[in-house]
Amino acid sequence: MAFILIAVMAAFVFVRLGLWQLDRHAEASERTAAREAQLSEPPVPLGGLLARTDPEVSAADLEWRRVLLAGRWDFAREVLIRNRMHNGRPGVHVVTPFRTGPDDDDLTVLVLRGWLPAPDAMNPGPIPEADIQTGRTSLVGVIRPSRENAGLPVLPAGEGSDARLSFAAIDVAAIEAETPDPAFYLPFFLQLLPEQDGAASTIRGPTPVPLPEAGNGPHLAYAVQWFAFALVTLIGTVAYVSSRRATGGPSSSLHTTAR
Helix, strand or coil: CHHHHHHHHHHHHHHHHHHHHHHHHHHHHHHHHHHHHHHHCCCEEHHHHHHCCCCCCCHHHHCCCEEEEEEEECHHHCEEEEEEEECCEEEEEEEEEEECCCCCCCCEEEEEEEEEECCCCCCCCCCCCCCCCCCCEEEEEEEEECCCCCCCCCEEECCHHHCEEEECCCCHHHHHHHCCCCCCCCCEEEEECCCCCCCCCCCCCCECCCCCCCCCCCHHHHHHHHHHHHHHHHHHHHHHHHHHHHCCCCCCCCCCCCC
């Protein structure tokens, strides 16, 4: 009797875990749908988007929104994100501030320009700048949220004019804290797309990084596995009890002993 009770309880737990995975699959599907809806919208000026966005809206709520902006690169405050793989090769991500006006008070956002190869995944050698190094230019990027508290430790990379600070992730607060002279960045970063959607600026050097692949994850497969475990447990329990009864084991009916 105790064996049957344990088996039923185990099957119940497996079913609950399967239902939990189905809930996670539904949540992932909603995120994927929201991502595709955001990416399908035409690019809008970043300043206009921020002006009409509710202050309570977080950077995560704006993720995947395509925006366009005009301004100038600030190569003096460029940083690297180490340990980034691309097509199986080690390298770094190049992140450059982009200012929307001539004054430091204007909007400044960190832009993931692309990937450069680096044998040690930290020192890429000479870092190409944009073709248009001075004057105003324009670009199209996708809003991505900052990796809060994931950027440390800060390590030096490169030498001479190619010396940069390297971080473990694009952590806007950490990068801002290490930037020489006061610099105030928007609380998210932009990722340049492999295709600039007709923007006037041409970027050379760093290879644009493709967006992470959309997907719903393995939750549906996990749910099927948990349901299968529950079914196998119940079928196995029935088979065991039946075999014990057929052989006159403890699960069979009670026998009386003749005196």
